[in-house]
Amino acid sequence: MRKFVEETHAQFTRWMLHLRREPFSLAFNLLNPVILLVFMGSAFQGMARSSLGSDYRGYLLPGILALTAFGNSMAGGIPLLFDRENGSLMRLMSAPISRASIILSRFLAVNVSTMLQSLLILVLGIAFGVRIATGIGGVLALLGVGLLLGFGITAISLMLAFRFENHGDFFAVIGLTSLPLTFLSSAFVPIESLPAWMRAVALINPMTYAIDAMRALILTGWNPQALGTMAAVLVLFDAAMLWLGSRVIGRHLA
Amino acid sequence: MSAPLVRIDGLKKSFGDVVALAGISLQAHAGKIFGLLGPNGAGKSTTVKILAGLIVADSGSVEIAGRDVFKEPAAARAAIGYVPQEVTVDPYLTAREHLDFYASLYHLPETVRETRIREALALVGLVGQEQRRARRLSGGTKKKLDLACGLLHRPPVILLDEPSLGLDVQVRHDVWNHVLELKRQGAAIFLCTNYMDEAERLCDEIAIIDRGGIVAEGAPEELKGRLNRDIVAVEVAGSNHHHADSAAALERALADLPVVREARREGTRLKVYVEGRETALPLIVETAARAGISVQSITYSRPGLDEVFLHYAGRAFSEGATNGA
Numbered sequence: 001m002r003k004f005v006e007e008t009h010a011q012f013t014r015w016m017l018h019l020r021r022e023p024f025s026l027a028f029n030l031l032n033p034v035i036l037l038v039f040m041g042s043a044f045q046g047m048a049r050s051s052l053g054s055d056y057r058g059y060l061l062p063g064i065l066a067l068t069a070f071g072n073s074m075a076g077g078i079p080l081l082f083d084r085e086n087g088s089l090m091r092l093m094s095a096p097i098s099r100a101s102i103i104l105s106r107f108l109a110v111n112v113s114t115m116l117q118s119l120l121i122l123v124l125g126i127a128f129g130v131r132i133a134t135g136i137g138g139v140l141a142l143l144g145v146g147l148l149l150g151f152g153i154t155a156i157s158l159m160l161a162f163r164f165e166n167h168g169d170f171f172a173v174i175g176l177t178s179l180p181l182t183f184l185s186s187a188f189v190p191i192e193s194l195p196a197w198m199r200a201v202a203l204i205n206p207m208t209y210a211i212d213a214m215r216a217l218i219l220t221g222w223n224p225q226a227l228g229t230m231a232a233v234l235v236l237f238d239a240a241m242l243w244l245g246s247r248v249i250g251r252h253l254a
Numbered sequence: 255m256s257a258p259l260v261r262i263d264g265l266k267k268s269f270g271d272v273v274a275l276a277g278i279s280l281q282a283h284a285g286k287i288f289g290l291l292g293p294n295g296a297g298k299s300t301t302v303k304i305l306a307g308l309i310v311a312d313s314g315s316v317e318i319a320g321r322d323v324f325k326e327p328a329a330a331r332a333a334i335g336y337v338p339q340e341v342t343v344d345p346y347l348t349a350r351e352h353l354d355f356y357a358s359l360y361h362l363p364e365t366v367r368e369t370r371i372r373e374a375l376a377l378v379g380l381v382g383q384e385q386r387r388a389r390r391l392s393g394g395t396k397k398k399l400d401l402a403c404g405l406l407h408r409p410p411v412i413l414l415d416e417p418s419l420g421l422d423v424q425v426r427h428d429v430w431n432h433v434l435e436l437k438r439q440g441a442a443i444f445l446c447t448n449y450m451d452e453a454e455r456l457c458d459e460i461a462i463i464d465r466g467g468i469v470a471e472g473a474p475e476e477l478k479g480r481l482n483r484d485i486v487a488v489e490v491a492g493s494n495h496h497h498a499d500s501a502a503a504l505e506r507a508l509a510d511l512p513v514v515r516e517a518r519r520e521g522t523r524l525k526v527y528v529e530g531r532e533t534a535l536p537l538i539v540e541t542a543a544r545a546g547i548s549v550q551s552i553t554y555s556r557p558g559l560d561e562v563f564l565h566y567a568g569r570a571f572s573e574g575a576t577n578g579a
Contacts (some may be wrong), residue, residue, distance in 0.1 A: 003361055010358035013348065021346045021387075087340035094306040094336035094413075095359045096328045 007101040008108075011092075015109030018079065019116075026117065029071045032179060033064045033121055040188075041128065061125040062142075062214035063187025066207045068116050068121050069146040071178045073153035076110030077161030078170055085167065099253040103158060110154045111147055118146040130218065138217045145217075145230060149210040151236040153244035162252040186211050209233040258283050259333075259411050259442035260305065264538040265314035267300055277314065282459070284410065287433065287443040289457030290451065291559065292572055297466040298446035299339070302415045305444065306336040319410050332360070335404035339416040341396045345389035349380050349399050352388065354404060360407035374402040377432060394425030403489060412436060416443045417497035418452055430456060442485040448569070452483070462563055469566040477562045483515055485557060486526045486538060500547045504552040507545045509538055 019026065040056040048056035080102075083089040091103060122132075124138060125212040132138045164170050182188075184198055191199055202208045213230035214221035258281035267275040275297045284286035290298050307327045316323040319333040343352060353371045362370055375381050378398035387397055397417075405412065417433065418426040425503060433456060447453050452545040454461050454474050461471040471476055490500040501524050505517050508526060513534040516527040518557055528534035531554055541547050563571040 006358050006361060007496050010355050014344065014351075017351065018346050055573055086342060086344040087338050088344070090303070090306075090308055091336065091338050091342045092359075093308055093332060094334065094338075095356070096331035 002103055007097045008105045008189040011101060011105035012108055015106060016112070018122065019109070019113055020237065021170055025075075026113070028076060030117055030120065032069045032071065034049065034124065036065050036067070037121065037124060037128065039098055054064055055130065057116060057125065057128050058130045058218050059215065060188065061121075061130050062211045063099060063185070065118055065121055065142060065146055065184060065210045065214055066099050066126075066185070066187060067182045068117050069150045069210070070153055070181065070207060071174070072114045072117055073110055073150040074157050074174050074178060076106065076113075076154045077153045077157035077159070079168060080158060081108055081164060081167050081170055093253070098210055099250075102253070106158060107154055111150050114146060114150040114154075118143055132218050133221045134217045135243075138222075140226075141217050142214055145210050145214050146233075148231070148234040148238065149206060152234065152241035154204065155238070155241035159241075159248045161246045162249055181205055181207060186215075190252070256284060259319050260288070260444055261317040262301070262305075263314075263315045265301070265304065265316060266312045267304065267309065268312060273466050275304075275311070278461075278463070278468050280461055280468065280471075282442045282444045282560060283329065284308055284409070285437060285440050286458040287437050287445055287456050289460045289564075290329045290444070290463055291417055291445045291448070291453045291457075291460050292463035293448055296448075296463045298448070298463060299415060300443065301463075302336075302413050302446050305335065305411075305413055307331050314451045324363060332407075333409055334411045334413055335407065335409035335413065336413045337401050337417065341393070341400055342390075343403075345394045346387065348385050348387050349375070349383035352399055352403055356371050356403045362407060370406055370408070374406050377405070379428070389391070389436065394428070395427065395576040397421060397425065398432070401429065402572075405436065410441060410486075412441050414443065416446055416448070418447075418449065419446050421578040422446040448565075454559055460559070462566060464563070464567040470562060474559060478540040478557050481557050481565055483527045483529055483557060483561075484531045484534070485518070485555045485556070485561070486528055486534060487553045488524045488538060488542070489524060489548055489551040490522055490524070490542075492547045503545055504542055504547050507541050507547075510537060513537060513539065 037057065037060065041060050044060075045056045048059065053129045080089065083092070088100075093099070120143060126132070132142075134141065160170060160173065184201040185191075187201060187207065191202050191208065194202055209230045213223075213226045216226040258284035260280070260430070262274075262278060262280040264277050264279055265275050266277045278297070278301065280288070280290070290301060292298050300309065304311050305318065305323065307323055307330060308323065314410065317394040318330040320334060323328040350371070353374055357367050357371060374449065375384055379455055380395065380399060383395070383516065388399065391399065400418070414433065418429050421429065425469075430452070433443060433445070445452075445456065457474060459472070460474055460477060461468045462477075463469070488504065490504060501519050501522050504524055505519050508514050508517055511534075513528050513530060514526055517531060518525045526534075526538065528538075535552070536556060539549065539552065560571050
């Protein structure tokens with residue numbers, strides 16, 4: 001156990017050094033969320049105030065937080081794919097370490113990075129005048145919801161890192177999923193106002209449940225029903241993805 | 255000789271229909287450099303990856319320092335230092351951070367950690383550069399850092415896959431010196447290479463691998479000696495118009511000499527494989543004179559490992575292999 005902790009810690013430290021020394025990858029993921037918050041938030045502010053009866057930036061912020069968590073988690077496997085491509089992973093696997101430490105360290109690093117990015121977006125939202133109805137406790141809860149969404153998506157991404165043969169395909173998948181799935185959720189408009197087919201997708205999109213719970217935390221207050229539904233759906237989603245991920249990755253790391 | 259630190263027995267591996275290893279058996283000993291020499295695709299990398307526990311063989315057994323690679327993978331891995339073909343340093347980490355990273359992965363105790371890291375830095379000549387990010391190190395220095403990372407835990411068995419691939423001459427010699435130093439320290443070094451000069455210069459024992467099978471094995475000198483043939487290269491003189499014909503005429507004339515095993519013509523040059531140069535040289539000169547062919551130069555050489563490969567594999571080394579990995 002002590003050995004496993006040491007192995008995981010060493011690899012986690014490596015990923016944290018990447019995060020610190022490669023700030024542009026962070027900026028790359030934050031680009032879309034920041035553009036949406038600043039430009040879309042400002043553009044629709046007046047129009048939405050009359051129809052939604054609330055501040056649109058506050059309405060938008062949950063969707064942007066979900067997009068941030070989704071995008072960062074989905075990209076989380078890329079460094080592992082790079083390691084596979086350049087032989088580093090082979091080298092690592094020739095060391096007498098637990099295979100699980102390779103995956104766990106990356107998983108932890110991705111989610112630490114998700115949390116930092118979510119915090120940045122929250123600070124930006126607050127700077128733009130968004131008030132969090134649930135206060136400081138709500139900020140922590142918002143980060144928690146982001147992580148709960150991120151866990152399952154990270155599992156998918158780590159799985160893809162072992163399925164794809166080159167990182168070009170991986171980038172394509174991230175581009176084709178992040179923004180479209182954000183639109184296919186309750187991120188920008190109430191789910192009831194979506195066309196039927198979009199609503200159908202939104203209802204099976206885990207982002208929707210994360211967004212609904214976060215929206216309640218920001219706009220109205222502690223809403224046990226929204227939080228309960230979110231927790232049930234996301235825990236189920238995370239468990240399913242982690243189970244699938246461990247099977248797929250287990251085969252490749254045998 | 256002491257018990258081998260690497261023992262491979264009847265190792266077979268196929269990838270789909272392609273046979274990468276057709277049942278090879280090899281041994282490597284402490285304080286010796288064992289070279290697996292063969293063209294690309296002969297099965298070298300497959301062998302070393304099986305030794306490193308990265309690929310599972312179809313059949314056969316592999317022991318590293320007495321531990322079965324397939325049954326006790328963790329114990330076997332702890333006894334090896336594997337330095338792959340590719341340079342695998344992380345561009346974002348400093349040299350020092352790389353060594354810290356591997357020190358943790360190999361669970362070096364705190365008491366020896368600092369000493370070992372210093373030793374490794376000194377061994378590869380990185381003292382004073384330890385705080386530089388790998389991104390800013392030269393290609394050769396990166397390779398040396400890579401090497402240092404694989405040696406930090408002082409493994410009894412070191413696996414080097416093409417250690418000097420793509421390196422310039424100076425760095426290549428540096429890397430060779432490090433490898434020789436490791437040998438002096440008592441490690442069993444298992445080295446894959448497709449450079450014949452590397453094999454000749456470094457290895458105590460060589461196995462020549464071709465198409466997944468070992469075609470010859472022994473010390474480099476012994477392998478060359480076993481061929482029992484020397485090479486006499488004859489350059490014929492004359493105008494451009496005639497000398498190609500002269501070489502052909504000389505080839506015909508020499509074919510009858512009992513000392514001549516084989517002759518190969520390359521333009522105006524004739525490569526003659528002979529048995530016993532003492533008698534062969536004067537005979538060749540005499541035969542040429544009698545046939546009225548004037549010789550411009552005549553040189554004698556001992557066979558190299560390329561001749562050994564040609565002899566055992568039945569084709570030139572540079573023709574490469576067509577199957578395997």
